[in-house]
Amino acid sequence: DVKVTQSSRYLVKRTGEKVFLECVQDMDHENMFWYRQDPGLGLRLIYFSYDVKMKEKGDIPEGYSVSREKKERFSLILESASTNQTSMYLCASSFGGNGSPLHFGNGTRLTVT
Amino acid sequence: QKEVEQNSGPLSVPEGAIASLNCTYSDRGSQSFFWYRQYSGKSPELIMSIYSNGDKEDGRFTAQLNKASQYVSLLIRDSQPSDSATYLCAVRGLNTGFQKLVFGTGTRLLVSP
Numbered sequence: 001d002v003k004v005t006q007s008s009r010y011l012v013k014r015t016g017e018k019v020f021l022e023c024v025q026d027m028d029h030e031n032m033f034w035y036r037q038d039p040g041l042g043l044r045l046i047y048f049s050y051d052v053k054m055k056e057k058g059d060i061p062e063g064y065s066v067s068r069e070k071k072e073r074f075s076l077i078l079e080s081a082s083t084n085q086t087s088m089y090l091c092a093s094s095f096g097g098n099g100s101p102l103h104f105g106n107g108t109r110l111t112v113t
Numbered sequence: 114q115k116e117v118e119q120n121s122g123p124l125s126v127p128e129g130a131i132a133s134l135n136c137t138y139s140d141r142g143s144q145s146f147f148w149y150r151q152y153s154g155k156s157p158e159l160i161m162s163i164y165s166n167g168d169k170e171d172g173r174f175t176a177q178l179n180k181a182s183q184y185v186s187l188l189i190r191d192s193q194p195s196d197s198a199t200y201l202c203a204v205r206g207l208n209t210g211f212q213k214l215v216f217g218t219g220t221r222l223l224v225s226p
Contacts, residue, residue, distance in 0.1 A: 033213075040218065043157075043216040058213070090156055098145050098205060104156040106155070106156050
């Protein structure tokens with residue numbers, strides 16, 4: 001089974017802090033993704049990566065950056081956390097190719113106070 | 114127009130009935146379609162994928178795709194209370210880039226005993 005592991009289940013940070021969310025997958029997937037999920041807005045793509053050191057902006061990249069130094073690890077960085085970044089963050093991975101589904105991690109519930 | 118649209122529900126069905134969940138999409142070039150189930154507080158898990166027009170069955174689940182009408186549906190036969198969850202439709206299309214999935218906001222299903 002594919003395993004996508006997010007480092008924290010719950011996280012509480014203060015406004016202005018730099019926040020790192022880590023994600024590791026064990027299936028040698030080319031693609032990795034960061035989504036956030038908010039009530040009524042669904043899943044929105046923040047960033048994705050299709051190869052090591054490669055990244056593409058998603059629909060809502062403002063206020064976020066990412067890092068992919070190794071194939072299995074994809075990090076989401078909040079440079080200066082704000083209260084409107086309080087959300088559920090979901091990491092996912094997939095093989096390359098049109099037919100590949102996304103496999104999700106357990107999610108990180110981030111609260112910024 | 115949203116790229117992927119779902120009725121938010123809740124859709125209420127009695128135990129043992131057939132639940133019918135619907136999804137429409139705007140990108141005519143879409144090629145891959147997925148249904149995910151998400152329990153409250155959990156991450157989405159893949160139920161079914163479908164790529165060709167017609168029906169695809171897996172146990173109690175049947176996915177139906179009609180590309181001409183830009184419509185994909187999920188039928189759940191013999192619905193159980195454990196099926197109560199939010200069901201997300203996801204679409205991968207030419208216009209969104211072949212790596213990304215675009216998600217609907219989900220339909221909440223309630224199965225009453």
